[in-house]
Amino acid sequence: xxxxxxxxxxxxxxxxxxxxxxxxxxxxxxxxxxxxxxxxxxxxxxxxxxxxxxxxxxxxxxxxxxxxxxxxxxxxxxxxxxxxxxxxxxxxxxxxxxxxxxxxxxxxxxxxxxxxxxxxxxxxxxxxxxxxxxxxxxxxxxxxxxxxxxxxxxxxxxxxxxxxxxxxxxxxxxxxxxxxxxxxxxxxxxxxxxxxxxxxxxxxxxxxxxxxxxxxxxxxxxxxxxxxxxxxxxxxxxxxxxxxxxxxxxxxxxxxxxxxxxxxxxxxxxxxxxxxxxxxxxxxxxxxxxxxxxxxxxxxxxxxxxxxxxxxxxx
Amino acid sequence: xxxxxxxxxxxxxxxxxxxxxxxxxxxxxxxxxxxxxxxxxxxxxxxxxxxxxxxxxxxxxxxxxxxxxxxxxxxxxxxxxxxxxxxxxxxxxxxxxxxxxxxxxxxxxxxxxxxxxxxxxxxxxxxxxxxxxxxxxxxxxxxxxxxxxxxxxxxxxxxxxxxxxxxxxxxxxxxxxxxxxxxxxxxxxxxxxxxxxxxxxxxxxxxxxxxxxxxxxxxxxxxxxxxxxxxxxxxxxxxxxxxxxxxxxxxxxxxxxxxxxxxxxxxxxxxxxxxxxxxxxxxxxxxxxxxxxxxxxxxxxxxxxxxxxxxxxxx
Ligand SMILES: [Ca+2]
Ligand SMILES: [Ca+2]
Numbered sequence: 001x002x003x004x005x006x007x008x009x010x011x012x013x014x015x016x017x018x019x020x021x022x023x024x025x026x027x028x029x030x031x032x033x034x035x036x037x038x039x040x041x042x043x044x045x046x047x048x049x050x051x052x053x054x055x056x057x058x059x060x061x062x063x064x065x066x067x068x069x070x071x072x073x074x075x076x077x078x079x080x081x082x083x084x085x086x087x088x089x090x091x092x093x094x095x096x097x098x099x100x101x102x103x104x105x106x107x108x109x110x111x112x113x114x115x116x117x118x119x120x121x122x123x124x125x126x127x128x129x130x131x132x133x134x135x136x137x138x139x140x141x142x143x144x145x146x147x148x149x150x151x152x153x154x155x156x157x158x159x160x161x162x163x164x165x166x167x168x169x170x171x172x173x174x175x176x177x178x179x180x181x182x183x184x185x186x187x188x189x190x191x192x193x194x195x196x197x198x199x200x201x202x203x204x205x206x207x208x209x210x211x212x213x214x215x216x217x218x219x220x221x222x223x224x225x226x227x228x229x230x231x232x233x234x235x236x237x238x239x240x241x242x243x244x245x246x247x248x249x250x251x252x253x254x255x256x257x258x259x260x261x262x263x264x265x266x267x268x269x270x271x272x273x274x275x276x277x278x279x280x281x282x283x284x285x286x287x288x289x290x291x292x293x294x295x296x297x298x299x300x301x302x303x304x305x306x307x308x309x310x311x312x313x314x315x
Numbered sequence: 316x317x318x319x320x321x322x323x324x325x326x327x328x329x330x331x332x333x334x335x336x337x338x339x340x341x342x343x344x345x346x347x348x349x350x351x352x353x354x355x356x357x358x359x360x361x362x363x364x365x366x367x368x369x370x371x372x373x374x375x376x377x378x379x380x381x382x383x384x385x386x387x388x389x390x391x392x393x394x395x396x397x398x399x400x401x402x403x404x405x406x407x408x409x410x411x412x413x414x415x416x417x418x419x420x421x422x423x424x425x426x427x428x429x430x431x432x433x434x435x436x437x438x439x440x441x442x443x444x445x446x447x448x449x450x451x452x453x454x455x456x457x458x459x460x461x462x463x464x465x466x467x468x469x470x471x472x473x474x475x476x477x478x479x480x481x482x483x484x485x486x487x488x489x490x491x492x493x494x495x496x497x498x499x500x501x502x503x504x505x506x507x508x509x510x511x512x513x514x515x516x517x518x519x520x521x522x523x524x525x526x527x528x529x530x531x532x533x534x535x536x537x538x539x540x541x542x543x544x545x546x547x548x549x550x551x552x553x554x555x556x557x558x559x560x561x562x563x564x565x566x567x568x569x570x571x572x573x574x575x576x577x578x579x580x581x582x583x584x585x586x587x588x589x590x591x592x593x594x595x596x597x598x599x600x601x602x603x604x605x606x607x608x609x610x611x612x613x614x615x616x617x618x619x620x621x622x623x624x625x626x627x628x629x630x
Contacts, residue, residue: 046505123547167507180551190361191551192482193507201547203540203566210570212547219548225518232438232516232527233534234549236495236506251518255525 014160016310017153023266023308026301027157030264034240035164041262045165049239051231051252052158054172054179054196056245056286057268058187060149062277063141065285067174068103070133071113078117106284107173107197111218114175115199119216123177123201126214130181144313147186152314154268157243158187166241169193171231173223173248177214195230197222223248228255239263245270246286250294257300265300267291272306275313329475331625332468338623341616342472345579349555350479356577360480364554366546366567367473369487369494369511371560371601372583373502375464377592378456379414380600382489385448386428387414393432421599422488422512426533429490430514434531438492438516441529445496459628462501467629469558469583473502476556484508484554486546488538488563492529510545512537538563543570554578560585561601565609572615580615582606587621590628 018024033041034048055061075085075094085091090102090113103109118126139149158168170189172179176196183189200215222230228251231239242249242256245268257265267288270279281289295302305312333339348356349363370376390400390409400406405428408417418424433441454464473483485504487494491511498504515530537545543566546554557564557571560583572580582603585594596604610617620627 046499049507169507176548177551184361192364192484192549194551198548201544203543203570205569205573208573210543210566210573212543228518228525228527229516233491233513234507236491236509251525254520255518258520258523258525 014163015153015156017156019308019310021308023301023303027160027264027266030241030262031160031164031166034262043240043262047237047240048161048164048166049169049235049237050161050166050241051169051171051227051235051239051243051256052154053244053246053249053252054170054174056270057243057249058150058154058158058170059146060139060142060151060276061285062270062279063285064099065107065110065174066146066149067114067178068099068110069137069140069146070130070178071110071117072099073133073137074117074129075113107223108221111175111197111221114178115214115216115218119199119214121214122211123214124211126177127181130178134182142313147182148314150186150314151268151309152311153309154243155187155314158189161241162188167193169195169231169235169239171195171222171227171252173197173221173226175199176222195222195234197226225251227252231255241265243268244291246283246288247291250291253291253294253300257298265295265298266303267295267300268303269305271304272309272312274306276305278306329478330468330471332471334623334625336623338616338618342475342579342581345556345577346476346479346481349577358555358577362552362555363476363479363481364484364550364552365476365481365556366484366486366542366550366554366558366571367469368559368561368564368567369485369489371585372558372564373465373469373473373485374461375454375457375466375591376600377585377594378600380422380425380489381461381464382429382493383414383418383425384452384455384461385445385493386425386432388448388452389432389444390428422538423536426490426512426536429493430529430531430533434514434529436529437526438529439526441492442496445493449497457628462497463629465501465629466583466624467626468624470502470629472558473504477503481556482508484510484546484550486510486537486542486567488512488536488541490514491537510537510549512541540566542567546570556580558583559606561598561603562606565606568606568609568615572613580610580613581618582610582615583618584620586619587624587627589621591620593621 034043055065072094075091079085093102168189174196176198179196180191180194183194198219200217200219201212202215204211239256241264242253243266253265257263270277349358370380387409390406394400405417483504489511491513494511495506495509498509513534515532515534516527517530554571556579557568558581568580572578585592
């Protein structure tokens with residue numbers, strides 16, 4: 001009977017991992033308003049586009065971006081085949097464990113190393129490398145698989161939006177083909193609804209088989225002003241809801257919420273040093289400074305993780 | 316009673332504008348095979364991706380690409396504001412009506428002129444210009460609105476695939492934001508499922524309003540090997556069905572149909588000088604030469620428009 005009651009409650013409450021309060025109420029009020037046929041804020045189904053950042057919004061990004069951990073492991077795994085890396089930056093610093101020296105410019109440097117170490121692989125071969133790494137690697141602080149370092153409240157939010165006929169997209173600075181390995185299974189977001197930073201690709205036919213080969217050159221950086229640009233190219237219409245956690249999401253939130261009409265913008269504020277991490281204006285990964293000011297001035301919703309989330313990670 | 320019988324027949328036959336024969340049978344056999352749960356060729360729903368070229372595959376491209384007619388009209392409309400165009404190529408030739416001299420390199424030149432004449436507009440402003448032009452312009456030979464110059468059999472094919480849980484995408488060399496103005500209403504394909512050639516965009520906030528400004532520089536040419544590359548970036552998985560009409564589609568068809576596993580590739584062959592146009596190996600717009608040889612050698616389906624299509628354009 002207790003189990004049945006829990007199920008009944010879960011059916012009533014689409015966001016059981018969110019504590020009652022202003023944040024949860026704001027989410028529900030927005031979704032109900034745009035879904036109410038004939039209501040003043042009704043939005044037709046095809047326009048119900050919601051975009052989500054990934055690192056720090058859907059899954060953890062501390063003590064470093066997951067893709068950075070991947071890049072480091074790949075450099076170590078490939079070091080024997082590349083003896084010159086011992087004396088070539090940034091590989092030399094990576095191999096010595098000096099991450100700050102290896103990646104002075106943050107995510108762009110990380111992408112470069114991922115690129116350089118996987119250039120010439122086909123898209124399928126690269127996906128296999130990522131899949132294998134995700135299956136065997138564990139988070140250094142929490143010991144969990146990286147695909148379990150996702151936020152349960154955000155999984156519920158994705159499902160809640162989709163149950164109200166929203167189309168959910170990921171718009172992340174991370175590598176597009178890195179994310180696509182797990183986004184469908186973990187977030188319910190199919191590859192065609194994932195945008196990210198990308199390398200140039202080259203079409204070729206090798207031994208009769210058509211392949212896309214990863215090139216050693218960035219094609220697109222999906223961060224900051226790149227996010228609305230990528231949305232314009234990939235989706236071709238403005239989202240009505242956007243979710244992020246850092247200054248790199250600010251332009252996406254502006255693009256979504258500055259125009260007139262019903263819209264919803266939300267920042268995840270990492271305030272939970274006990275269950276997750278607490279960081280904002282001074283963070284190395286996931287700096288939230290201008291974004292916090294913009295949220296205050298525009299009245300965007302800010303998740304206080306410690307207060308608003310009943311649980312952080314899935315069981 | 317005749318009307319009711321026609322409706323009943325239409326319900327039975329998802330492709331009423333296709334004459335019975337090998338082509339129609341091949342389409343139906345493929346769709347039934349991949350949809351048959353437990354069958355040897357079953358394909359799970361998320362992998363049922365179908366990609367369609369636009370010009371010459373979904374709508375007419377003679378006597379010139381529709382977007383070329385648009386570009387010419389725009390140059391004429393803007394000529395008074397640009398007196399230097401009288402002596403500057405390619406504008407001078409366009410204004411004199413010498414189209415061959417103005418566009419020696421085909422679609423790339425067309426895109427350049429469209430770019431140059433609309434740089435600085437926001438995406439929304441450009442869409443309004445295109446919408447207005449499509450509403451007021453008529454095809455020079457047929458007198459119909461361009462959005463009525465679409466192929467009824469292909470509209471039925473799009474709907475038939477979607478009714479069997481395919482996701483339908485457009486992958487065209489044409490301008491992405493030109494197509495998105497009409498693809499949802501005319502083809503039932505939403506903007507996020509449209510890929511095309513694109514200009515660089517710049518995000519800005521003008522008078523408090525967030526905008527994407529068209530830049531005078533191409534970002535991506537979605538033609539030839541660009542088609543599988545664009546599919547790799549935008550969709551992130553191989554189609555299982557691809558539809559085209561020219562050599563510019565060859566790599567998309569190779570990418571779709573050379574790998575093992577169930578797949579379907581189709582070329583629309585323009586053989587109908589009476590109801591539409593007849594052209595292939597020597598055509599200026601929509602040249603089908605290598606593609607015709609590849610179709611023969613790989614056993615891809617080739618539509619003989621004069622024979623396979625009961626009607627060409629909608630009533
Ligand atoms: Ca982030
Ligand atoms: Ca074509």
